[in-house]
Amino acid sequence: MRRWADAHPEYRWAPYPPGPPFTLPERVAALHEAVTDAPEPAVLVAHSAGCLTVAAWAARHTGPVRAALLVTPPYLDPNRAPDPDRPPDDNVYGPVPSGRLPFRSIMVASRTDPYTTFAQFEGYAEDWGAELFDAGDAGHVETASGHGPWPAGERLLSRLLAEPDRPTGSPDTVH
Template structure:
């Protein structure tokens, strides 16, 4: 699940999707703007396409999509890699008919790893710690990596690939 923007060709998530034809975007870029209802629907459709348990990979607002989906749906999901979820409580939806962008705080019904940055511009490390606790996720301190995107130097992300392999 992508974040707010469309991941460019150098972004680690785009690189992973390009390298693995079986990976699916939810929503497919460019996808809708930040309309949570549509993003949750796209995730539900992708998870529902197969009986095989999925491993979800989410960056930024995609992490909130994952938590919102898990709060209201079930499906064959083995685990999730949640990378630098933003603090979005109070965010005004792009579409007034959308559901509120409030971070669900319930425990996720599958194994989750939350990757946190000590220098993320959208979330403090303490907020990452609280989200990991709320979601029942393992917290991985990635250090001073900003928002873990191309703007902060992340095209390739070998540590992320190792974390993903551990979730399979």
Template sequence: MTRYLVVPGRGIPLPGHWSRTWVREIPEFQWAPEPPGPPYVAAERVAALHAAVSADGEPVILVAHSAGCLTVAVWASQHTGPVDAALLVTPPYLDPDWTPGPDEIADVFIDHVPREPLPFRSILVASRNDPHATFEQFEAYARDWGSELFDAGVVGHLDSKTGFGGWPDGERLVRSLTKPVRPQQR
């Protein structure tokens, strides 16, 4: 049986967010970790994801939103496990040279975003008007990570603030990552 681990972003998703709905309504889906909220400390999130992936030998499909995509990229650069695939939804672009200005509060702590191909199949969902990345930055992540690019259109950050509660297209994308089971021969 395939496990689906939902990797949250930096913040705590609102009750109607598609990720909360999936964890609440689909038994195979579980948090990795339960959304802790800011600050986003990559090392802590990666350790929690590794514990969840390692907790069982069953195959895993990762479903990550926003900074959760960065967690997946860092995890994949440091660990191995029974991960078959990942759905990476609107990862924020982090400029490697960015440092917070005097009026900015840093609540994202990550050394670097790995840009190597992921060792499993992945689909990166891109938005045409995301406030945290341009479409070209999504394309660069997809190219670097070896991900298929899914153009979701004008969907903002694909979160509750932009009107996404349930997300049927996302469910179809996740199911497309599941390896088909061959019928048994008689």
């Protein structure tokens, strides 16, 4: 994501500057500000916890969003209890919203992600109405997983930018 932002000065980080720690309310507020300040409908690109932020934002807000590329969201057990030994702000990512996103989306799923099984990605994609892109053996699709430039991701983003808007509905599967 940093490579894409460096190559495209028109891209905006939300929150800015990027990096933890941010609570979910801070992330959602930053995303809402970025979306509402954008001169045209936004195309969101989110990785990991950023995908959960997009789902939480969409559950609480509406705004000019054209589409979203959601890359390897971490799975959070809907039955997990907050850790009583951690501050409340550290427990803000549960439960994950399960409603359909009100814009087109593609979810990138890895078969070897350490945080999410492929079946869990399929569940998120179904809940959110996202097309599912099977990235194969890709880890968490990050530098630590051995990724550098990511042409497949750039093609997915280009596809979201090029396709005319279509209503959300049954997710398509993309391979």
